[in-house]
Amino acid sequence: MKSKTKTVLITAVVLTVFILLAWQATGGDYYTKFEVVEEVEEQTDSSDPLAGTGFYENETVTKTVSRKEFRLGLIPTSQGLFDKHIVSVVTIVFPLWALVAAYLWHAKRKRNRLSAE
Numbered sequence: 107m108k109s110k111t112k113t114v115l116i117t118a119v120v121l122t123v124f125i126l127l128a129w130q131a132t133g134g135d136y137y138t139k140f141e142v143v144e145e146v147e148e149q150t151d152s153s154d155p156l157a158g159t160g161f162y163e164n165e166t167v168t169k170t171v172s173r174k175e176f177r178l179g180l181i182p183t184s185q186g187l188f189d190k191h192i193v194s195v196v197t198i199v200f201p202l203w204a205l206v207a208a209y210l211w212h213a214k215r216k217r218n219r220l221s222a223e
Contacts, residue, residue: 111213118206122199129178129195138179138194143172 133142145168184192 108213111210114206114209118202121202125195125198129180133175133177135177135179137181137183138191139177139183140174140190141172142175142177143170145169146171 133139148167148169179194181196182189182192182194184190
């Protein structure tokens with residue numbers, strides 16, 4: 107294996123690892139999100155008459171919260187080709203490795219052609 111081929115493969119592996127680390131750093135979700143909707147536990151209001159009687163004693167009171175936050179996903183959630191949710195690990199890594207495969211195929215073909223002469 108030539109040094110240029112090794113360089114291309116090592117660069118592709120490093121970029122793939124970097125993208126996977128970015129995926130984990132942004133939450134490690136399966137789908138790309140620009141808005142996160144979560145249920146969070148809510149403190150009971152002390153002025154609530156039901157809380158004073160122990161009505162919520164064995165229950166957790168939750169509320170749904172929505173906040174703007176980017177999370178890179180493994181797969182896209184886009185509705186069309188030019189949707190912002192098209193960005194994902196798959197849509198970044200697949201073209202990268204397709205280019206690497208094309209380069210390796212071209213290099214092998216060139217090497218076979220030179221050895222045949």
